Amino acid sequence: GAGVSQTPSNKVTEKGKYVELRCDPISGHTALYWYRQSLGQGPEFLIYFQGTGAADDSGLPNDRFFAVRPEGSVSTLKIQRTERGDSAVYLCASSLQGATGANVLTFGAGSRLTVL
Amino acid sequence: AQSVAQPEDQVNVAEGNPLTVKCTYSVSGNPYLFWYVQYPNRGLQFLLKYITGDNLVKGSYGFEAEFTKSQTAFHLKKPSALVSDSALYFCAVRDLAENTPLVFGKGTRLSVIA
Numbered sequence: 001g002a003g004v005s006q007t008p009s010n011k012v013t014e015k016g017k018y019v020e021l022r023c024d025p026i027s028g029h030t031a032l033y034w035y036r037q038s039l040g041q042g043p044e045f046l047i048y049f050q051g052t053g054a055a056d057d058s059g060l061p062n063d064r065f066f067a068v069r070p071e072g073s074v075s076t077l078k079i080q081r082t083e084r085g086d087s088a089v090y091l092c093a094s095s096l097q098g099a100t101g102a103n104v105l106t107f108g109a110g111s112r113l114t115v116l
Numbered sequence: 117a118q119s120v121a122q123p124e125d126q127v128n129v130a131e132g133n134p135l136t137v138k139c140t141y142s143v144s145g146n147p148y149l150f151w152y153v154q155y156p157n158r159g160l161q162f163l164l165k166y167i168t169g170d171n172l173v174k175g176s177y178g179f180e181a182e183f184t185k186s187q188t189a190f191h192l193k194k195p196s197a198l199v200s201d202s203a204l205y206f207c208a209v210r211d212l213a214e215n216t217p218l219v220f221g222k223g224t225r226l227s228v229i230a
Contacts (some may be wrong), residue, residue, distance in 0.1 A: 004159065013166060033217060042120075042206050042220035043160070091159065102148045102167045102210075103220060107159035 002026075004108035006092050009067045013082055021077040021111045025094030032075050033105060034067055035091040043091055049075060082115045089113070117209040118143045120221035128227045129197045135203050137192040137224045145213025149190040152183055154204040154223070163205075166190060177201070197228045 005024040018019055025032050031050055031078040035043035047057040049069045057067075064082075079086055089112045093105040119142045129135045140148055148167055152160040164175025171183045181192045190207060206219045 003193075035220075040123075040222070042208075042222045045217050045219065056215075070189050092173075093160075102165055104162045104165065105160075106162070107152075109157065109159045 004092055004094055006108035006111050007115075008107065008111055010112045010114075010116065014116050015082060015084060017082050017115075019079045019082055019113060021090050021092075021113070023075045023077070023092030023108060025058075025073065025075070025092070026106055027073075029094035029096055030108075031095045031097060031103070032069060032073070033095075034075070034077050037089045037091055037110070039088075044103045046077070046090075060081055071110075079113075082113075083113050087113055087115045112114065117131075118147075118209050118214065118216065118219050120207050120219055122207055122224045124223035124224050125222075126225045128225065128229060131199055131228050131230050132196050135192075135194050135197045135201070135226065137207075137226060139192065139221060140188050141189045141190060141207070142188065143209060143211040143213070145211050147190075148210040148212065149183060150208040150210075150218065151175065151179070151180075151190075151192050152206045152208060152220075154206065157204075159211030160206065163192070169170050187229070197226075199228045199230050202226055202228045204205040 007022045033045040037043045048056040052072045064080045066078045089110040091110045093107040095103040121140045150165045151163040156224045164171045166173045208218045
C-alpha cells in the first residue's frame with residue numbers, strides 16, 4: 001500500500017483480556033518494527049522483524065507480549081492478560097532494508113490501546 | 117548503550133522568528149542521527165538525517181540540523197518559524213558500533229505563536 005496501515009486505530013479493553021494489533025507495512029519493505037509510545041514519552045522499541053523472523057525482540061517488556069509476521073508482510077502484535085500499564089499508542093514502522101544503516105522508518109498512525 | 121536527550125519539553129517561538137529544538141546523544145561508536153515530527157493523530161514523519169559528511173543537514177519543510185560532534189549535539193533549526201510547524205519533534209539515534217534499532221528521545225513540543 002501507499003503507507004503503513006494499522007488497525008484498529010483505537011481499542012478499549014478490560015484488564016485481563018487478550019488484544020491483537022495489526023500492521024500492514026509498505027509493499028516491498030522487508031523490515032518491520034513495533035514501538036510503544038506512552039503519554040509524554042518518545043517511542044520505545046519493542047521488536048524488529050527482518051522478513052518473517054524476529055531479528056531483535058529485546059524490547060518486549062515481558063512474556064505477555066508476542067508478535068508474528070508469518071508471511072513477511074503483515075504483522076500482528078499480541079498482548080495477553082492486558083494490564084492498565086499496557087495502555088499506550090502502539091506504533092508500527094517499516095523500512096526498505098534492515099535496522100542497520102541509515103534506513104528511514106516510515107510509521108503508521110498507531111493503535112491507541114486503553115486498558116480499563 | 118545509546119541514548120538521546122531532548123532537554124526541553126516545550127519550545128515557544130513567535131511566527132517568523134528562528135527556532136531551535138535541542139538534542140544531545142550518547143553512543144559508543146559513530147552515530148546516525150534523525151529528526152521526526154508528529155502531528156496530532158498522525159504517525160511520525162521523517163524530517164532529516166545525518167550519516168556522514170557535511171555537518172549541516174537540510175531536510176523537509178525548510179528544517180535543517182547541525183551535527184556537532186564535540187558537543188554530541190544534533191540541534192534542529194529553522195530560520196523562520198510558521199504556525200503550521202507547531203507539532204511534537206523527536207530526535208533519534210542509531211549507534212553504528214551496535215546492531216540496534218533506532219532509539220528516540222522523549223520529544224519536544226514546539227508551539228509557534230502568530
